[in-house]
Amino acid sequence: MFLHGTSKINDSGHLEIGGCDVVDLKAKFGTPLYIVDEQLVRQRCKEYVEAFQASGLKFQVAYASKAFCVMAMCTVVEQEGMSLDVVSEGELYTAIQAGFPAARIHFHGNNKTPDEIEMAIDAGIGCFVVDNLVELHLLQAIALEKNVHVNVLLRVTPGVEAHTHEYISTGQTDSKFGFDIGNGSAYEGVEVTSKQSHLELLGVHSHIGSQIFEVEGFQLAVQKVAEFAQGVKTGLGIVFKVVNLGGGFGIRYVDGDTPLKVSQYVKAITDAVKEHFAKIQSELPEIWVEPGRSIVGDAGTTLYTVGTNKNIPGVRKYVAVDGGMTDNPRPALYQSHYEAVLANRALEEAQETVSIAGKCCESGDMLIWDVKLPEVTSGDLLAVACTGAYNYSMASNYNRIRRPGVVFVKDGQSDLVVKRESLQDIVGNDLVPERIAKQAVTK
Known part of the structure; x- marks a missing residue:
């Protein structure tokens, strides 16, 4: 091994x-x-932050908490100067309970519920990544009712198919995620967003897949997003302040896996941004990324x-x-x-x-x-x-098997950060209604 x-x-x-x-x-x-x-987690966080600092661009590195979300992990990445990407009320609640600064939380997901949106607005999160027009109008309605303005990115699919497993490839046209650039829905999304009274459009989000070992897919995605940004600027007079290029950076699981260094991924992305966006706008956009697996995998x-x-x-x-x-x-x-x-x-x-x-x-x-x-x-x-x-x-608890505990180790110290489930935990939410409990046993 x-x-x-x-x-x-x-x-x-x-x-x-x-x-x-x-x-x-x-x-x-x-x-x-x-x-x-824990030391390796912190090292990976530092590698991302330092690589972006070297680029000279404005940036946010948001840990994709879906990879591994517990309060201790949220605390560690906050200490390392990162933002946080959440996709559910459970991940958001975990982050809030850990004391993570809400202004550095980004909320993703293709089917955010009204309750989740309200919870996120009330917490004061920094940005919603909007996935479709239904969500866009729902977010506007709730923000209007609460009389608050919320920042949004529109998730777009650039038509880039990463070399990865089909279930974790997300940048292609045929995807459940986002507004498609190729068929015009992304342009429509920008136009509709610009007309909403309580939504502030920061820019766009693009994610092409997971466990990616090359930079060409990211570079092509930057080019596609830049071409889209040019069309939006020409047609609507809107300039993107933020471009989020997602995550998907691979790690080594077995022989044959050939991930690049963090600095190589980041340099390829930032160089592509400088090349393509310099032709469009005088001030380059702030770049956000969302590593998850490559931080903790x-x-x-x-x-x-x-x-x-x-x-x-x-x-x-x-x-x-x-x-x-x-x-x-x-x-x-x-x-x-x-x-x-x-x-x-x-x-x-x-x-x-x-x-x-x-x-x-x-x-x-x-x-x-x-x-x-x-x-x-x-x-x-x-x-x-x-x-x-x-x-x-x-x-999961399939077969009613208890989920394991989690320990963080560093410098000879081992600390439990998630307790192993007990048998009582397994039945803790079970209920036997009185009508069933009193049912006569038939023979």
């Missing part, structure tokens, strides 16, 4: 993260357990305890762990690949190829197919790397 951040193999042959032996973490917190390398590791195994001669050996698709649904959803190590025997030579199965009653509950490990026995600890993004945030 490739070692990210502060991860290393210590003298005991154990995986160590943030100066903490994961064998000790298992004894203290149990498994499954999400472990987050490779900073996360999930620790499991090995249970049973099943050897099918001539076919494969299944090794089961005490988690699975309930804490990491990505292999089932996206056919995602991961690397793993026996965390308590990390120096031992690999002797067998096994497939890691989860404990859910689903044949598709497989975490890793065909990974080489030392001969695995019950009670071993398996560490799966790069689970910081879209694991905890997409976790």
Whole structure:
């Protein structure tokens, strides 16, 4: 397994993260357990901020909280000078409870409810990223009723298809997100927005996909958005103050993944902005981006305890762990690949190829197919790397399995930031109506 951040193999042959032996973490917190390398998270935040500072452009780097949203994470990214992107009342509430400055919160989503819009307006968030005309008129009506003016960006689809999984590619014309530039709906959106009494149009937002390893897609998106901005300026006399170019910057999960350095992504984007927007307006727009996975993805590791195994001669050996698709649904959803190590025997030579199965009653509950490990026995600890993004945030209680706890580790300290669910938590919202409780048992 490739070692990210502060991860290393210590003298005991154990995986160590943030100066903490994961064998000790298992004894203290149990498994499954999400472990987050706080130092690596902070390093990634600094890389984005410093890269934009070097560009000389005005900017905001907003952490895309959908990747991993808990109060401790909101606190860390705020400390590192970042803004925050939320897409639901739950993410917004988490940020507010963490004390995140509302003026640096941007609210996304293709179907914001009236309650969510009211909650965000009342909190005083900095900007709404508007996805469609229905939302636009709803936002205007609520802002008018509350007699407040709200900042908006219009989400546009530039017609750029990133090289990524079809379910996480969002910049193409056929997408549930945004106003399409090619068919004229984006221009119409700008025109309609400009006529709303309580909406202040800052500019546009474009997001082309996720887990992207090249810069050409971003550069083309900048060109398309700049051409659109030119048309808007000529036709409507409107100049964009802000251009949000989304996120999607990839990370290394396995051999063959070739992400660029943060500075390379940022330089390519900012150079493209300087090239294309200098032809349109005297003052370059403020640039916003929304990294999520690339901030926290490779900073996360999930620790499991090995249970049973099943050897099918001539076919494969299944090794089961005490988690699975309930804490990491990505292999089932996206056919995602991961690397793993026996965390308590990390120096031992690999002797067998096994497939890691989860404990859910689903044949598709497989975490890793065909990974080489030392001969695995019950009670071993398996560490799966790069689970910081879209694991905890997409976790479920399928089969009524409890969701794991989350610990942040740094400089030898381990702190619980999310408690592992209890069995009481599982039934905490259940109700048995009196009419059912009193129903006679039939035989």
